[in-house]
Amino acid sequence: MTTTLNQLPGRLAADRDGAFPDLVRTLQDGVYSGVLQFTRNRHDAEDVTQETFVRVYRALDKYDEGRIKDLQLRPWVWTIALNLCRNRARSAGRHPEAPLVGDRVDVFEDAATEAVENANLEVWRHRLAALPGPQRTAVVLYHVVGLPHAEIAESTGRTESTTRSDVRRGLGRLRTLIEEETR
Amino acid sequence: MNSPDPITSELAALQRTAPVDLLDAVMRDVDLADSYATIEGPTGPAYVAWNGRGITAFVPVEAVGTRDAFEERHPRSASFVDAPPDSLAKHLDRTIETGRLGELPVDLSSLGDFQRKVLEKCAEIPPGEIRPYGWIAREIGNPGAVRAVGTALGRNPVPVLIPCHRVVRTDGRIGDYAYGSPMKRQLLEHEGLNPDAVETTARSGIRLVGSDTTGIYCFPTCRHAKRITDPHRVEFRSEEAAEADGYRACKVCRPAA
Numbered sequence: 001m002t003t004t005l006n007q008l009p010g011r012l013a014a015d016r017d018g019a020f021p022d023l024v025r026t027l028q029d030g031v032y033s034g035v036l037q038f039t040r041n042r043h044d045a046e047d048v049t050q051e052t053f054v055r056v057y058r059a060l061d062k063y064d065e066g067r068i069k070d071l072q073l074r075p076w077v078w079t080i081a082l083n084l085c086r087n088r089a090r091s092a093g094r095h096p097e098a099p100l101v102g103d104r105v106d107v108f109e110d111a112a113t114e115a116v117e118n119a120n121l122e123v124w125r126h127r128l129a130a131l132p133g134p135q136r137t138a139v140v141l142y143h144v145v146g147l148p149h150a151e152i153a154e155s156t157g158r159t160e161s162t163t164r165s166d167v168r169r170g171l172g173r174l175r176t177l178i179e180e181e182t183r
Numbered sequence: 184m185n186s187p188d189p190i191t192s193e194l195a196a197l198q199r200t201a202p203v204d205l206l207d208a209v210m211r212d213v214d215l216a217d218s219y220a221t222i223e224g225p226t227g228p229a230y231v232a233w234n235g236r237g238i239t240a241f242v243p244v245e246a247v248g249t250r251d252a253f254e255e256r257h258p259r260s261a262s263f264v265d266a267p268p269d270s271l272a273k274h275l276d277r278t279i280e281t282g283r284l285g286e287l288p289v290d291l292s293s294l295g296d297f298q299r300k301v302l303e304k305c306a307e308i309p310p311g312e313i314r315p316y317g318w319i320a321r322e323i324g325n326p327g328a329v330r331a332v333g334t335a336l337g338r339n340p341v342p343v344l345i346p347c348h349r350v351v352r353t354d355g356r357i358g359d360y361a362y363g364s365p366m367k368r369q370l371l372e373h374e375g376l377n378p379d380a381v382e383t384t385a386r387s388g389i390r391l392v393g394s395d396t397t398g399i400y401c402f403p404t405c406r407h408a409k410r411i412t413d414p415h416r417v418e419f420r421s422e423e424a425a426e427a428d429g430y431r432a433c434k435v436c437r438p439a440a
Contacts, residue, residue: 017215020215021206021210028206029198029199029201031201036197054213057209120196178190
């Protein structure tokens with residue numbers, strides 16, 4: 001997977017349309033998993049994930065070969081995704097009739113295991129929503145998506161050391177939250 | 184951290200798999216993939232494909248067979264959906280009903296200039312009328328390109344909608360069709376032409392008909408030619424013969440340069 005990711009910029013520069021489906025395949029699970037924590041429900045997460053890759057394609061369309069080859073693909077895609085999540089949260093605030101974070105437990109057509117997983121997702125979405133924005137972003141990108149610190153820094157436009165301390169403080173805060181829940 | 188932290192392992196367990204149709208949806212949104220559906224065409228069910236710019240393919244089901252076979256021959260990836268969006272469906276229904284392209288958007292952007300010009304000219308031929316290949320060649324300013332016109336029409340991605348079945352051999356006979364000449368005859372018959380009569384006229388060497396009251400000559404299926412009553416109907420084997428008798432070419436069907 002890492003090899004594929006490393007080869008992608010070169011392949012995209014040579015044949016954008018041919019390599020694009022592999023870009024989506026390689027990054028879609030990570031983007032979706034992260035975006036799930038930054039949006040209100042599964043439906044919004046699917047929308048934002050889809051829109052992220054559409055924007056990625058349109059941006060690649062405007063870049064020349066050299067620029068595509070030099071792209072730090074994953075952080076670049078995440079910059080786009082995080083922007084869309086922020087816009088979505090903002091417009092949700094303007095339309096208060098829409099359910100807010102965690103208000104809605106998605107209905108799954110499937111088995112009980114999925115219901116449990118889903119309930120778990122909701123619990124964590126609530127906890128993470130209690131963190132300050134930068135800490136939540138850093139924790140999700142590091143621990144859920146599995147992005148290295150350097151890529152998180154690149155995605156969010158912060159320094160690597162700030163990112164590290166965001167992750168650390170975020171985790172500390174989550175620990176306190178969980179202790180309070182069980183008290 | 185020496186022992187695994189329960190919080191971080193719970194966070195890692197929040198990873199999910201993206202929805203299975205995400206890639207398809209993205210590919211459609213960026214126009215790298217088309218959608219397609221089955222609709223009712225003039226000669227039975229047909230596959231119709233489209234993207235954001237318009238219709239990209241139209242193929243009678245009987246000509247290709249299964250959906251897999253359609254996807255295989257379609258030049259780009261295509262995913263099956265229930266029906267075309269309303270915005271396309273209403274124009275599509277109208278085109279099939281009237282035999283005219285009207286406002287139906289057709290995406291010919293992947294074709295070369297020559298083929299696009301040929302197809303755009305072909306779309307001007309009204310239902311129930313036919314024109315020879317040479318007519319298209321001349322109308323698009325390439326009178327020598329008769330064979331190339333035949334090839335361009337043979338590769339028409341949207342037959343029926345762009346009516347290449349209305350283009351016939353220079354001698355007036357119905358000729359070949361991408362989906363076989365029986366379907367070509369069936370489509371013409373559906374529009375009110377009698378294919379046998381067309382063949383008979385062609386075999387007897389008649390290419391043009393004129394009216395001795397107006398002194399104008401037309402292709403035999405031109406709507407003005409159809410109005411000529413038998414006593415006033417004059418037949419010609421060539422435009423030279425018609426011109427020699429003092430007739431002039433119809434300005435609607437334009438049988439001569």
